[in-house]
Amino acid sequence: MKLAHLTWKDVDVLARDIVVVIPTGSLEQHGPHLPLMTDTLLATAVAEAAEARLVEEVLLTPTLWLGASGHHLKFSGTLSAGFDVYMGAIRDIVESLLPHGFRKFFLVNGHGGNAEPNGVAMRQLKARYPNSQFGHANYYTFAEKAVSDRLVGPAKTMRHACEAEASMVMYLRPDLVRTEKLRDDGLQPVPAVLGMVHHFDEISEEGSLGYATLATPEKGKAILDAAVDGLVANLRALAQGYVFEGE
Amino acid sequence: MKLAHLTWKDVDVLARDIVVVIPTGSLEQHGPHLPLMTDTLLATAVAEAAEARLVEEVLLTPTLWLGASGHHLKFSGTLSAGFDVYMGAIRDIVESLLPHGFRKFFLVNGHGGNAEPNGVAMRQLKARYPNSQFGHANYYTFAEKAVSDRLVGPAKTMRHACEAEASMVMYLRPDLVRTEKLRDDGLQPVPAVLGMVHHFDEISEEGSLGYATLATPEKGKAILDAAVDGLVANLRALAQGYVFEGE
Amino acid sequence: MKLAHLTWKDVDVLARDIVVVIPTGSLEQHGPHLPLMTDTLLATAVAEAAEARLVEEVLLTPTLWLGASGHHLKFSGTLSAGFDVYMGAIRDIVESLLPHGFRKFFLVNGHGGNAEPNGVAMRQLKARYPNSQFGHANYYTFAEKAVSDRLVGPAKTMRHACEAEASMVMYLRPDLVRTEKLRDDGLQPVPAVLGMVHHFDEISEEGSLGYATLATPEKGKAILDAAVDGLVANLRALAQGYVFEGE
Amino acid sequence: MKLAHLTWKDVDVLARDIVVVIPTGSLEQHGPHLPLMTDTLLATAVAEAAEARLVEEVLLTPTLWLGASGHHLKFSGTLSAGFDVYMGAIRDIVESLLPHGFRKFFLVNGHGGNAEPNGVAMRQLKARYPNSQFGHANYYTFAEKAVSDRLVGPAKTMRHACEAEASMVMYLRPDLVRTEKLRDDGLQPVPAVLGMVHHFDEISEEGSLGYATLATPEKGKAILDAAVDGLVANLRALAQGYVFEGE
Amino acid sequence: MKLAHLTWKDVDVLARDIVVVIPTGSLEQHGPHLPLMTDTLLATAVAEAAEARLVEEVLLTPTLWLGASGHHLKFSGTLSAGFDVYMGAIRDIVESLLPHGFRKFFLVNGHGGNAEPNGVAMRQLKARYPNSQFGHANYYTFAEKAVSDRLVGPAKTMRHACEAEASMVMYLRPDLVRTEKLRDDGLQPVPAVLGMVHHFDEISEEGSLGYATLATPEKGKAILDAAVDGLVANLRALAQGYVFEGE
Amino acid sequence: MKLAHLTWKDVDVLARDIVVVIPTGSLEQHGPHLPLMTDTLLATAVAEAAEARLVEEVLLTPTLWLGASGHHLKFSGTLSAGFDVYMGAIRDIVESLLPHGFRKFFLVNGHGGNAEPNGVAMRQLKARYPNSQFGHANYYTFAEKAVSDRLVGPAKTMRHACEAEASMVMYLRPDLVRTEKLRDDGLQPVPAVLGMVHHFDEISEEGSLGYATLATPEKGKAILDAAVDGLVANLRALAQGYVFEGE
Numbered sequence A, B, C, D, E, F: 001m002k003l004a005h006l007t008w009k010d011v012d013v014l015a016r017d018i019v020v021v022i023p024t025g026s027l028e029q030h031g032p033h034l035p036l037m038t039d040t041l042l043a044t045a046v047a048e049a050a051e052a053r054l055v056e057e058v059l060l061t062p063t064l065w066l067g068a069s070g071h072h073l074k075f076s077g078t079l080s081a082g083f084d085v086y087m088g089a090i091r092d093i094v095e096s097l098l099p100h101g102f103r104k105f106f107l108v109n110g111h112g113g114n115a116e117p118n119g120v121a122m123r124q125l126k127a128r129y130p131n132s133q134f135g136h137a138n139y140y141t142f143a144e145k146a147v148s149d150r151l152v153g154p155a156k157t158m159r160h161a162c163e164a165e166a167s168m169v170m171y172l173r174p175d176l177v178r179t180e181k182l183r184d185d186g187l188q189p190v191p192a193v194l195g196m197v198h199h200f201d202e203i204s205e206e207g208s209l210g211y212a213t214l215a216t217p218e219k220g221k222a223i224l225d226a227a228v229d230g231l232v233a234n235l236r237a238l239a240q241g242y243v244f245e246g247e
Helices: A008-012 A038-053 A083-100 A112-128 A139-150 A163-172 A217-239 B008-012 B038-053 B083-100 B112-128 B139-150 B163-172 B217-239 C008-012 C038-053 C083-100 C112-128 C139-150 C163-172 C217-239 D008-012 D038-053 D083-100 D112-128 D139-150 D163-172 D217-239 E008-012 E038-053 E083-100 E112-128 E139-150 E163-172 E217-239 F008-012 F038-053 F083-100 F112-128 F139-150 F163-172 F217-239
Strands: A019-024 A058-060 A104-109 A133-138 B019-024 B058-060 B104-109 B133-138 C019-024 C058-060 C104-109 C133-138 D019-024 D058-060 D104-109 D133-138 E019-024 E058-060 E104-109 E133-138 F019-024 F058-060 F104-109 F133-138
Touching (some): A019 A038, A019 A083, A019 A217, A038 A104, A038 A163, A104 A112, A104 A217, A112 F083, A112 F112, A133 A139, A133 A217, A139 A163, A139 A217, A163 A217, B019 B038, B019 B083, B019 B217, B038 B104, B038 B139, B038 B217, B083 B112, B104 B112, B104 B217, B112 C083, B112 C112, B133 B217, B139 B163, B163 B217, C019 C038, C019 C083, C019 C217, C038 C058, C038 C217, C083 C104, C083 C112, C083 D083, C104 C112, C104 C217, C133 C217, C139 C217, D019 D038, D019 D083, D019 D217, D038 D104, D038 D163, D038 D217, D083 D104, D083 E112, D104 D112, D104 D217, D112 D133, D112 E112, D133 D139, D133 D217, D139 D163, D139 D217, D163 D217, E019 E038, E019 E217, E038 E058, E038 E104, E038 E163, E038 E217, E083 E104, E083 E112, E083 F083, E104 E112, E104 E217, E112 E133, E133 E139, E133 E217, E139 E163, E139 E217, E163 E217, F019 F038, F019 F083, F019 F217, F038 F104, F038 F139, F038 F163, F038 F217, F083 F104, F083 F112, F104 F112, F104 F217, F133 F139, F133 F217, F139 F217, F163 F217
Parallel strands (some): A019 A058, A019 A104, A104 A133, B019 B058, B104 B133, C019 C104, C104 C133, D019 D058, D019 D104, D104 D133, E019 E104, E104 E133, F019 F058, F019 F104, F104 F133
16 A cells, blocks of 8 residues: 555554555765666665555555765765654654554665664664564665676675666666766775775765666666565565564 | 756756755645645645746755644554654755755745744754745745635635645546545634644544535646746745845 | 742642643844843733733743744844754743643743744644643734734834834833834835745844834833733633634 | 843943853742742842842843752642753853853852753853853852851751741742741751752652741841842952962 | 673562662873873772672662763863763663662762763653652762861862872772872962853863872772762662651 | 873874774673673673784773663663664764864774664764764674684574673683573574564573573684784774775
8 A cells, every 4th residue: 555645544444464664765866877866766666566566465655765865965966864863754654653553664775874774763663662563674685686696797786876776777767867977986995994984975986886887777677676576575474474484 | 957856967067046945745634535645745746847947946856745744643644753853854955955055945835734843944044054045935825816716615725635625636636536535524613712733633523624525626726826826936036036125 | 820929839729721821032132222121021011911810710920031033143132042942941831730730821922933933832742732722822913903003104013123012112111112212124125035034134224124213102002902902812712611613 | 231121232332251140040839938939039139139239240131930940840830941951041042142242151040959950051061162151159159158147947058948048038029928838847857868869749748948937038138138249249250350369 | 789790680680679879980181190090990999899898789880981071171082971971871771770670779970070960860860750769979978078187288178180089099000190290280270250160271280180299099098998988878778778867 | 002091191192093992882681691791891802902902003992881772671680872872972982082183983893783873873973074084893793704613503693692602701701601501592583574673582582592502612712813803904904094905
């Protein structure tokens, strides 16, 4: 179900073991070739495709398009929420719905920079409502194998405005890709120091990390399909109870 | 310009006297007949229509769809940001763009409950950045005459999920109107006490205020057109400088 | 009742449907002719006069004299609370009295800049205590007709350190009016752009808006009387229950 | 100078080494015999008397009458600010005036419960503005000898609604003393454990500590005179520079 | 009991009238002769010695070594928590243990700058949990007589990196005293103005106040012994109930 | 260098490209067999061993022993800081030292629950001070291979109070291990749903995850040695500049 399209009376009669799915994206620079809304576009696409296959089991909210993007602020047009506001928005959404009886919440994230605050926000909620269930994952976690299999450049994981992201935007919204500006960037840095916080103006020339020149819409479709499949399986399991499997 | 569709390089070359327009909506109950996204839909439609006529003079962000809707929370599915989070999101957007050189910001609001915090947030920003310009208005302020002229029910002003709002949703997204559930509600209360804060479960039966049964798409179009005309004139004046007129 | 003059034992035996009235003022510049305490003086005078006529129905607190006056800070001597502190003080007062059993709260405001945060604060309280009643109004809302009828200058509404405010201070505290410095100011600005946030150093020369040179104590008395009459009627209605009237 | 009575133009021409004096009081229970405004009354009286003797050297703000009185909240009518709001109000006042050029700030406190947050607030300000000067003291610190000399009951220090406070209110506002309800209370507890936080409903029967039945207006005058003398000397020294004396 | 050494099962079976003791120190400059950890060292030593004598009556947490030391920040290496963080840490510790059933909490403080925020934090807790018991004291309050008796320099009270503190560090950790740099400092200032907030770079040359050159380990032992004796008596009384004594 | 042992004069002459190392631990339940201080003990041991080998290149602060342990609070004796306080303490430490000229900061973490807030705190600092360097890592990240090689139970990664942690505590502080209570726990749960937030009372019986019964001090030493080796290499690289390596 798409929450935005429902009336309150529609919501009132939903089963309360439905999984509330909240996509989290960003509006931040994605190099000279991809639009600022890239992460929001991709998280939304994956979440909506999953909702289409789980209509009765998922209640999908609109995408939180204002992400935690401080590391991109040097590039014009990037918008970033502070961590307090970002995490507060997630908590406020959940705390609006908890009194209506919903108990299962899952964030589908499309922006790496949101992962830590998504974790903190969900833990804050779990501390307040220990009998409810809270989860979060990056959509591309469900597509790790597809990414690794399909990318032909040297980098085999999801990076930023890279071969994989450019491929997915090409597939979904080719009109928004600046094909003539596709660019490989941020190639050299494997920092010798583990665990450092980087801003993107420190580690790239024009804002991307990876081999966007190798992008194709076919790869994009394959990665998205894999992400949707994985997310569907995960949300279905959450909707159907919560099964622990032996080791 | 639609910010979400641009790359950072596109933004980088924009004129800095462009007006940044931020629509603010809500995701809250609108009676048994209109979808939760009503305010977001309408604010977005008005803002996008204005942007289409002022492409070079307006930089349009995505709509803040999570509003200050505490007075609707008794109705299932309503989401509400706390005031701190709501105002923080506005400030964070503006404070992301100020270092990029933008100086004129205007909120186009579609939800009455946002008006006070919009004012507070813009005043907080003005206090920090007195040389920049900050404004905000409800889109329907620009359509007061059209609303008064067109509505046939006893209420001649914009209320909630009313004849006017239902008409506009009918015009824009007829698929989202539950025609068979259109309902007049909240008719009796002209409270004898001025200035009281009400929750909608206190002053309506099913969440709306006004005569939605009288809605027609034609009225909706007329009201929207008037709102767009007024907003365009206002934004153009702001973009073109900032002229004071004698009394 | 004046809360400040009572002992806790006096308060303990009050009826709990009494209306707690909290005046909100400011300590901010009022041009070269009126004292910084103008708004506080006027809100207090109106509230005390109302209390004198509703002794058994109103419990009057001291006036919050530190207002939200950021738009006047360029003028020496203006004090301003940040919005968080300002709204927090209102909430703290109410939340002190709620556990004592009081349930009806009304802010009588004398400073335009307080109106938005007064609204936000009362809505925050209503969200926490939905079974209690919270209201707020500018005292001059109750005197709109008297203002319009009595003012002889071109401006027919309450502005700032204007014909109306100067008249009222002349009536109440003539010793505090700098008669020789009465000044008309801020006359030209009807901004062509609706909804902009202004600081007073942008829109006036010496801090006032309107035709203070036309002030007389007689006008002041008439406006104050009208405000008190309106406020008394409103508070009485709130004290006596809470009556909705049909449309 | 009384800030509230000045215009901004008056303030604009003041010498910037004037000491800004901010009285801090409370609105809290003072037993069955003294009014809720007792602390505010006394701090204001002492501060105003000092200002009257140091007109050119002191800029006196209105009294912050909403104190940190959580330990009295069990008694009806007590109002208390949370510590954040209380300290925020002090900081906001000072930070309004610092840009106007003032550099010396002193809190004259009338309520024991304000002493710790007064210290914290002034230290927060000193950390931000190390070149300005911030101080605070309880007015009765300047009258310790007079209190000790004059009180005839067993307790020889300032307590709460006690022989000393009752005497001072008798002197200043006899109409506000409930003479027939004067009461000795809180007599037994010298707790065997040092450093415990007490609420007044734990350590008194009706809210006071000490021997109020022994109060006389003469004692009140003597204590107030001593406090004013001490405060005047202290403020004068601060206004005149800031002299360190050898040990 | 030392909490850090216990397992959760050990804690689970403790008597709930045990006193939770939380030492509070600092990591701040102590002149050229004492280590930054001086306050933490001393508060810990006193608290641990008391715990050793009250094993069954005290549950000792690790020392909060990050204090409120803004007044020392001009000296390299000083660390300081803001007041919000400092008081928040105390509240979080207590609010972790309250749900486990503990009800008596006492802060043993070793740094003067912590005294006010310790008081505020404990009052905030008391306001939330009025049926639990909260106390705090500086360890040296229990040694006032020993300090006064033993010090041979002109200053007879505990100051900062002074004869007394240097003596105690000499006794406990002679390896951490820079004997060749022992220095008398801050000797002249008895400010003529009472109640001013000072930073240590204003009132000393190299960061200490007092006569450290006169320090001896013997004095240190005597002062520490007195502090432990006093603290033990106080904690025992708190553990054994809470007895009020007549005046 | 150990900051706690230095005087401010010692710190004042340190090279400013030294790496400030802040260990972060916890005080939380570690099953029936390990002490509450386990994470603090281990993070401290690794950090101190690294400092001993990098005396001139590392400035080591005391360990933040109060971690983000909300997921363990159901077990008696666990202390947890809220995220705001936890992250605030890290920021306050760094912001104390930045004005002293230090520019490189690294958190060595011993508690999984701290990893997300450590990341957020360092990103907040990087946003404020983009020209300084901020990093963080779990100490056991440097020992992944040693853990995988040495553990003999089915779980080959670091878990909680597990074979690896028990081994390390056995090696460092055998007196604190309850050998007779060593227990395997939390064995079954490989949750079928990825990304869920768990509290430890949901996923274990007595608080641990893994095969503690297989612990030996030899394994503990091997893991610690590996962690120290890896951390030393990482800190040295950070101290010596900041080298990017090609891919």
